[in-house]
Each structure stands twice: as C-alpha cells, then as structure tokens.
Amino acid sequence: MKKVVFVLMLVIAGQWLSAQEGAYEVKGSVSDSSGEAIIGATITLQRDTTATTLTGAVSNAQGAYALRLPACGPYLIEVRCIGYKTQQRRVTITQPTTQLDFTLEENSVELSEVEVVAKHTKLQSNGNIRVQFKGNPVTKGKSMSEALRFIPSVEVSGNQLLLNGKEDNLIYIGDQQITMQQLNSIPTSMIDHIEVVPNPGVSLGKHVKGGIIYITLRTEAGLLGSVSLPTQFDHRGFVDSGSSLFLQYTKDGVSLYNTLRGGGGRYTTLYERQNKYQGEASSLVTTMSDSKKRDYAVLDNFGIKYQINKHHTLGFFGGVMYDRPKEETLLQDGAGQTLLAQGYDQRILDLNGGVSYSARLAVCEGLGIASTLSYSQSQSDRLAHYSTNKGELARSKSKTHYLIVHPRATLVFAGGNHLAGGVSYSYALDNNDAGGVSSSTLPQIIHRQFAISGFDLSPYLEYSKMLTKRLYLQVGLRYQTTVMHYRDLLNAQNDYTVPNRGLYPNLLLQYMLNPAKASGIGVAYRHFFSLPNYGYYSPVATYLTRNLYSIGNQRLKQETFDEAEVNYFLNRDWQFTYRVRYGRNIIQIMTYKDETAPDLYYTQPRNVGSRWSHYASGTFNKSLFPFWRTNNILYLRYDQEQIPGRSVQSFSVGGTSTHQFTITKMVGLSVAFSGETARQQLGYTLGGRYGLDLGCYASLLHDQLQLSLSLSNLLHSRDRFTMRMSDTTEQLRLDLSPRRRLTLTISYAFSA
Incomplete structure (x- = not known):
C-alpha cells in the first residue's frame, strides 16, 4: 500500500x-x-x-x-x-x-531590388495599399507623378489621377486636402509613405466619388528640406519655369512643414473647328481658335502638429495663393479673316486655414475624439475685352467663402469591434458681379449680379471588424441633406432653390486568401451622390466661337449612383478589377439652338437621363529583373446612356504601360505609354488617343541631388471632340496645341 x-x-x-x-x-x-x-x-x-x-x-x-x-x-x-x-x-x-x-528597423542592404520593392508595397487587411517611399528604388530620383505610375491601382496622365480606373480622387496631407499640382511640388525624398484607399467608407468623406491617397511625411527629428527647379520647353521654346522650397521641422512633439512655390509661363491652345451642315445644301465651315495665355503665380501651404501629450494632439494648417493669368484668343475663318478677338486679365487671391484636434479619452478605454474646422476664401477681379466691330470691356468680380466643420469620434471595444461616427457641416457663399457689353454680335454678354449659396449637413455612422484572422468587414450609413440657393440680385423672379437629400450606405468585405503572398479578394458596394460644380450654376455666358457660347443652369440637381466593385489580388504582381455603376440624373453638356438669333447655339449642363457603366481591368506590376520594373494596366469599358427617346452605347479599350530601367545604382530610364479607343456619349464623342513618354533620372550625392529629364508626348494623337449641335449640324474640334514637352527638374534635399 x-x-x-x-x-x-x-x-x-x-x-x-x-x-x-x-x-x-x-x-x-x-x-x-x-x-x-x-x-x-x-x-x-x-x-x-x-x-x-x-x-x-x-x-x-x-x-x-x-x-x-x-x-x-x-x-x-x-x-x-x-x-x-x-x-x-x-x-x-x-x-x-x-x-x-x-x-523592427528595415534593412534593405541584404535584399535585392526586386525583394526591396515587394517589401515596400503591402496589401492591408482592409483592402488599402500602403507604399513605403523611404528607401524604395521605385521612387528614387523621380517626381511624384513619375513615382505614382509604379504604384499598384494608380494611373497618372498629366494632372489626372485615376485609382482602379476611377476619376475624382482626393489627396490629403493630414487633414488638409491638396491638389495634384501641390503634391508634385513635394519631393519623393520628403515622403515616408502613402496609403491608397480605393474604396473609402462613409467616415472618410461625403464628397468622395473615387478614392483617396493619404500622404505621410517623414518624421525624423530636426530640419528636413528640399529645393526643386522644374523647367518646361516645347518646339516653340520656353513654356514655364518655377521653383519650390519644402521645409519640415520636428522636435519635442512639434512637427511643421511649409511648401513655397512660385513661377510663371506661357501656354498656347490651338483648335480647329469644322461645322458640318447637312441638308439640301450641305456645307463645311472651318474656323481656327488660337489662345495664348501667360500666367504668374505664387503660393504657400503650411501645417503644424503639436503633440500635447500621448493622448492629445493639436494641428493647424493653411495656405495662400496669388495668381495673375492673362489670355488672348483670336478666332478666324478658313480664309484667315478675324471673326472675334477676346481676352482677359485676371487677379486671383485664395486664402485658407484650419485647425484640427484629436484625443484619446480616459473615460472609456478605446474612445477617441477628433474635430476639424476649416475656412477658405477666394476673390477674383477679371477684366475681359471683346473686339468685334469695336472694342468693349467687361469687368467681373467674385468672392467665395467656404466653411467646413467636422466633429467625430471612434470607439474600439472588446473583440476588435470598431465604431466611428460624426457630423459634417459645410456652407458656401459665392457673390458675383459680371459686367456686360453692348455689341449685338455678343447678345449674351450682359450685366449680371447674382449670389450662389448652399449648405449641407451630413451625420454618419460606420462599423468595422476583423471577423476572422483573414476576413474584414466595414459597413456604414450616411444621411445627407443639401440645399442650394440661387439669387438674382437684379431680378428676384429668377431666384431658385434646389434641395437634395438621401441615405447613402456602403459595405466592404475583404478576405485575405494568403497574407504572405498578398493574395486576397475584396467586394465593395456603395450608394453615393455627386453635387454639381458651382460653376455649372453660373448664368454668365462664355463664347467659344462667334456662334456658340456656354451658359450655366440654376435648376441642376445632384447625381446619384449605385456602385459595386470586386478586386481580386492574385499575388503581389497581379490584380483584377470589375466595377458596375448605375447613375441617375446624370449631368450632360447638351447643345441647343438659341432662338433669339440665327445660326446661334449654346451649351448648357442638364440632368438628362441615366447611365450604366461597366469597367474591367487587369494589372501586372512586377520587377521582371533587378534592372527592369514594369506596371501595366489593360481595361475594357462599356457605357450605356439613356434619355427619353434616345440611347447611346459605347465600348472602348484602353491601357497604360510604364517601365523603369535601372542603368546603375544612380541612373535610370523610364518609358510610359497610354492609349484608349474612341468613346461616345449623349452630347459628344471623344476620339481615340495615345501618347508615349520618355524619361531619365539620376540620384547623386547620396540621394541628396536628384535630376530628372522627361519628354512627354514624344508620340501622341490629336484629340478629336465631336459635338452634335442639332439634327443637321455637327461640330468637329481638333486640338492642334503643342503637346510635346521637354521637362528638366533639379531637386536638392538637405537636413540639419
């Protein structure tokens, strides 16, 4: 026992x-x-x-x-x-x-360039793409536009930015929205990383029609800076030149940046217009429009972030721009006789500023609050002149105010549940006083005094969670109410109010098939709206030719869309996208006969019908060899537009192919091709287009000195735009403007 x-x-x-x-x-x-x-x-x-x-x-x-x-x-x-x-x-x-x-600190020395590029690009569990710029061979020696061409899901053509084929994308540095031109003034060496959001949720903005790119600047302590000098030429000689100074300073919880840009140039736009008249006596009338513009501008943007403590952050941002454009346009017939000469001399001053605050509150674990307040003001003084039988002047003045308030909160609670909510309010006021002329040949250039104002109020709520280790869910709902007021200060009978309101949900599911290989599939749905551009409401006429002018429409309503998108990431190299979108109250630029005068037409934006759009694309982005990086996008597009009594279908094929060749560790070459077949819409037809760009770059002095030489549109098409003016009249516009540009950019980065 x-x-x-x-x-x-x-x-x-x-x-x-x-x-x-x-x-x-x-x-x-x-x-x-x-x-x-x-x-x-x-x-x-x-x-x-x-x-x-x-x-x-x-x-x-x-x-x-x-x-x-x-x-x-x-x-x-x-x-x-x-x-x-x-x-x-x-x-x-x-x-x-x-x-x-x-x-862990990155160690790119032990990797080949192919592996380094792969390490710098990551598909996140929510479907966003994060690209590290610091130490990335793809960004070395390039301008921001050139570097973006090698980012998955991104296409760049001039100042146009596309994400998965979608237009109207936004760019942010912190809480400040910037333009593509402003982004190009920031050297790639000053950027830590970017995040591409192809399908943003309701918490990221009410006016987002496409996607968003977030820019995060480097945060090393001390002073970082760079000076850039870009200069452009065409076959006629000098086009433009400018300089930019970028500074960033970080110390003891304070970080600030400032971008100062200035420059000027001259630009030429040359159009040939052919009016085709069909009937018993068919005829062809040719006119030439030659515009010469000179522009001088200076602008400054800044941002300050102060880390009060580990729970509270305060930020300020703002900017100022002064622009002085001058333009002269000469309209001649086929025999060289002057039909109309017009031009303008304009002064524009823009001011903007804002404050942001964020905090983590101790009252509840995982609770954070934030708020952004911004205000912008733009004023313009424009003196236009018209020369027909006699010279006449018309002065126009405008002043615009825009206010945005956006308080919001986030709550992260047990099980990885994430809840975000907030309210966005904005108000705009645009006062205008436009002078007129007495010439009978320009009957629509009359004195107008008007104001366009509007507000929108938009509360939203968004929930997200990693349902499993690989499955991400995001669902949101936004309520939007918008009211636009048009006031004719000379005749109150023309006053008009347009209300818009609705509920706008969105849903995103992202499943990572193989996280190590960046393989996943995402499904997104959203119901969203698009408000008309304020300029579309303007009653001021602009003459395009002697017998054709454009004018606004004060009764425009918002467009609404339903969109579903599927993105399949086979691996780090291959991505496939399919998107279908249905739109209602689509705004089209339509052409009408002006009954007050013979042979006079006008274009006007109108909510005329509906549109089905189908988009399918395949993307191949890979380092084929250590010296050769390529990014290729091939897409198919099918559009169907309808109005009562008329329907138009259009099928087009397009794509981009961009290649980078590394000659040495310091020198490389780039080749970019883009093209698309013709596209037809209800009001007009866009002809096929293509373009070929070449470039070379060098990164010297331990990447402090960057040289870039690019030749854009070495080979290119002539843009063709065909507009149906009536059942018997059609206008073909050929763009004969000089488009081949040689651009030299010198950038020097420094630190202290």
Missing part, C-alpha cells in the same frame, strides 16, 4: 511540475517603423545564462506571436525577418503573462 501511495505521489508531482512548465507566457506583436504588422517574423527564446534555444514562434497575419516558457527567470528573445534588422532583448520573467512588442 505504501508503494502505491508513493507512486501516486510521484505521478501527481510530475503532473504538477509539468503544469508549471507551461504556466509562463510571453506574447506581443511585431511591426515595422510605421506600425504596420510584419508577417512571418521568427521569434526565438534562449536561456540568458546558457544561450540555448528553448522555443520559437512565427508572427501571424496580424503580426502577433505567443511563446510558452518552461519557468520564470532571465531570458534572451531574438526577432528576425528578411528585410529587417535583427533585434534582441533581455528580459526577466516573473509574471504568468508578459507583453513584449517589437518594432
């Missing part, structure tokens, strides 16, 4: 000791310097006294890991991952559970 008891005691003791061996645990996460989770990092644990490896783990899709320890005491934990510097940490374990998070 004693032996049995003794054996039982040994068994129980063994079980107790065995249980104690698993009683200690170390867990945490592994991320890079930007906070992005690192997948596949190897974590090993050694006895600090013997250097013997006891156990190990690999970080998962969220960068998390967990290690079981045999006992308490001193240990050495080591974290390794290709592309990052190895990190070791000595710890003494005394508690059952210890939280240890690791932030």
Whole structure:
C-alpha cells in the first residue's frame, strides 16, 4: 500500500511540475517603423545564462506571436525577418503573462531590388495599399507623378489621377486636402509613405466619388528640406519655369512643414473647328481658335502638429495663393479673316486655414475624439475685352467663402469591434458681379449680379471588424441633406432653390486568401451622390466661337449612383478589377439652338437621363529583373446612356504601360505609354488617343541631388471632340496645341 501511495505521489508531482512548465507566457506583436504588422517574423527564446534555444514562434497575419516558457527567470528573445534588422532583448520573467512588442528597423542592404520593392508595397487587411517611399528604388530620383505610375491601382496622365480606373480622387496631407499640382511640388525624398484607399467608407468623406491617397511625411527629428527647379520647353521654346522650397521641422512633439512655390509661363491652345451642315445644301465651315495665355503665380501651404501629450494632439494648417493669368484668343475663318478677338486679365487671391484636434479619452478605454474646422476664401477681379466691330470691356468680380466643420469620434471595444461616427457641416457663399457689353454680335454678354449659396449637413455612422484572422468587414450609413440657393440680385423672379437629400450606405468585405503572398479578394458596394460644380450654376455666358457660347443652369440637381466593385489580388504582381455603376440624373453638356438669333447655339449642363457603366481591368506590376520594373494596366469599358427617346452605347479599350530601367545604382530610364479607343456619349464623342513618354533620372550625392529629364508626348494623337449641335449640324474640334514637352527638374534635399 505504501508503494502505491508513493507512486501516486510521484505521478501527481510530475503532473504538477509539468503544469508549471507551461504556466509562463510571453506574447506581443511585431511591426515595422510605421506600425504596420510584419508577417512571418521568427521569434526565438534562449536561456540568458546558457544561450540555448528553448522555443520559437512565427508572427501571424496580424503580426502577433505567443511563446510558452518552461519557468520564470532571465531570458534572451531574438526577432528576425528578411528585410529587417535583427533585434534582441533581455528580459526577466516573473509574471504568468508578459507583453513584449517589437518594432523592427528595415534593412534593405541584404535584399535585392526586386525583394526591396515587394517589401515596400503591402496589401492591408482592409483592402488599402500602403507604399513605403523611404528607401524604395521605385521612387528614387523621380517626381511624384513619375513615382505614382509604379504604384499598384494608380494611373497618372498629366494632372489626372485615376485609382482602379476611377476619376475624382482626393489627396490629403493630414487633414488638409491638396491638389495634384501641390503634391508634385513635394519631393519623393520628403515622403515616408502613402496609403491608397480605393474604396473609402462613409467616415472618410461625403464628397468622395473615387478614392483617396493619404500622404505621410517623414518624421525624423530636426530640419528636413528640399529645393526643386522644374523647367518646361516645347518646339516653340520656353513654356514655364518655377521653383519650390519644402521645409519640415520636428522636435519635442512639434512637427511643421511649409511648401513655397512660385513661377510663371506661357501656354498656347490651338483648335480647329469644322461645322458640318447637312441638308439640301450641305456645307463645311472651318474656323481656327488660337489662345495664348501667360500666367504668374505664387503660393504657400503650411501645417503644424503639436503633440500635447500621448493622448492629445493639436494641428493647424493653411495656405495662400496669388495668381495673375492673362489670355488672348483670336478666332478666324478658313480664309484667315478675324471673326472675334477676346481676352482677359485676371487677379486671383485664395486664402485658407484650419485647425484640427484629436484625443484619446480616459473615460472609456478605446474612445477617441477628433474635430476639424476649416475656412477658405477666394476673390477674383477679371477684366475681359471683346473686339468685334469695336472694342468693349467687361469687368467681373467674385468672392467665395467656404466653411467646413467636422466633429467625430471612434470607439474600439472588446473583440476588435470598431465604431466611428460624426457630423459634417459645410456652407458656401459665392457673390458675383459680371459686367456686360453692348455689341449685338455678343447678345449674351450682359450685366449680371447674382449670389450662389448652399449648405449641407451630413451625420454618419460606420462599423468595422476583423471577423476572422483573414476576413474584414466595414459597413456604414450616411444621411445627407443639401440645399442650394440661387439669387438674382437684379431680378428676384429668377431666384431658385434646389434641395437634395438621401441615405447613402456602403459595405466592404475583404478576405485575405494568403497574407504572405498578398493574395486576397475584396467586394465593395456603395450608394453615393455627386453635387454639381458651382460653376455649372453660373448664368454668365462664355463664347467659344462667334456662334456658340456656354451658359450655366440654376435648376441642376445632384447625381446619384449605385456602385459595386470586386478586386481580386492574385499575388503581389497581379490584380483584377470589375466595377458596375448605375447613375441617375446624370449631368450632360447638351447643345441647343438659341432662338433669339440665327445660326446661334449654346451649351448648357442638364440632368438628362441615366447611365450604366461597366469597367474591367487587369494589372501586372512586377520587377521582371533587378534592372527592369514594369506596371501595366489593360481595361475594357462599356457605357450605356439613356434619355427619353434616345440611347447611346459605347465600348472602348484602353491601357497604360510604364517601365523603369535601372542603368546603375544612380541612373535610370523610364518609358510610359497610354492609349484608349474612341468613346461616345449623349452630347459628344471623344476620339481615340495615345501618347508615349520618355524619361531619365539620376540620384547623386547620396540621394541628396536628384535630376530628372522627361519628354512627354514624344508620340501622341490629336484629340478629336465631336459635338452634335442639332439634327443637321455637327461640330468637329481638333486640338492642334503643342503637346510635346521637354521637362528638366533639379531637386536638392538637405537636413540639419
């Protein structure tokens, strides 16, 4: 009996000791310097006294890991991952559970360029694409436009930016929205990373029709700066030149940046218009429109962020722009006789500013609040002149105010549930006083005094969660009410009010098939709206030719859309997109006969019907060899537009192909081709187009000095625009403007 008891005691003791061996645990996460989770990092644990490896783990899709320890005491934990510097940490374990998070520093030296590029581009669990600029070979020596051409899902053509084929995309630095031209003034060496959001939720904005690109600047302590000098030429000689100074300073929780740009140039636009009249006596009338514009501008943008403490952040941003454009347009017939000469001299002053605040509140774990207040003002003084039988002047003045208030809150609670809500309010007021002329040949240039104002109020709520380790859900709902008032200050009978309101939901599901290979599939749906441009309401006529003018429409309503999109990421190299969109109250520029005068027509925006749009694309983005990087997009587009009694279908094929060739570590070449077949819409037809760009770049003095020489539109098509003016009249417009440009850009980066 004693032996049995003794054996039982040994068994129980063994079980107790065995249980104690698993009683200690170390867990945490592994991320890079930007906070992005690192997948596949190897974590090993050694006895600090013997250097013997006891156990190990690999970080998962969220960068998390967990290690079981045999006992308490001193240990050495080591974290390794290709592309990052190895990190070791000595710890003494005394508690059952210890939280240890690791932030690894990138080590691009041990990687080939192919591997470095792959490491710098990441598909996130919510479908966004994050691209690290610092240390990325794709961005070295390039302007921002050139670098974006190698980003997955992104197309760049001139100042037009497309995300998955979608137009009307927004660009932000912090809480400040910027233009593509402003983005081009920031050297790539000053940017830490960008995040491409192809399908933004309701919490990211009420007027988002496309996607969003968020720019994050570098945050190294001290002073960072750069000077850029771009200059353009065409076959006629000098086109424009400018300079920009970018400064960023970070110290003790304060970060500020400032971009100062200035320059000027001359621009030529040459159109040939052919009016075709069909009937008993068919005829063809040709006119030439030659516009010469000179423009001088200076602008400054700044931002300040102050980290009050680890829970509170305060920011300020603003800008100023002064622009002085002058333009002369000469309209001649086929024999060279002058039909109309017009031009203008304009002064524009824009001011904007804002403040932002964010905080993490202790009243509830995971609760954060933020608010943004911004105000902008634009004023213009324009003196237009017209020369027909006699010269006449017409002065126009306008002043615009725009206010935005956006308080919001986020709550992260148990189980990874994320809730975001807020209210966005904006108000706009545009006062105008436009002078007229007495010439009978320009009957629509009359004195007008009017004001356009409007407000919108938009509360929203958005919920998101990682349902599983690979499945992400985001669902949101926004209510929008918008009211536009048009007031004719000379005749109150022309006053008009347009209300718009509705509920706008969105849904996003993203499933990561293989996180290590960046393979996943995303499905998105959204119901959204698009408000008319304020300029579309303007009653001021603008003459395009002597017998054709454009004028606004004060009764325009908002467009509404339903859109569904599927994105399939096969791996880091291949992406496929399909999107279908249905729009109602679509605004088209329609042409009508002016019954007040013979042979006089006008164009006007109107809500005329509906549109079905189908878009399918395939993207191949890869480093084929260490010296050759390519990004290719091929797309198919099918549109169907309808109005009562008329329907138009259009099928087009297009694409872009961009290539980078690394000659040495400091010098490279780029080639970019884009093209699309003709597209037909209800009011007009766009002819097919193509263009070929060449470029070379050099990065010298340890990447401080960057030289870029590009030849845009080395080969290109002539843009053709055909407008149906009536059942018997059609106008063909050929763009004969000089489009081949040679651009030299010199940038120098410095730090202190």
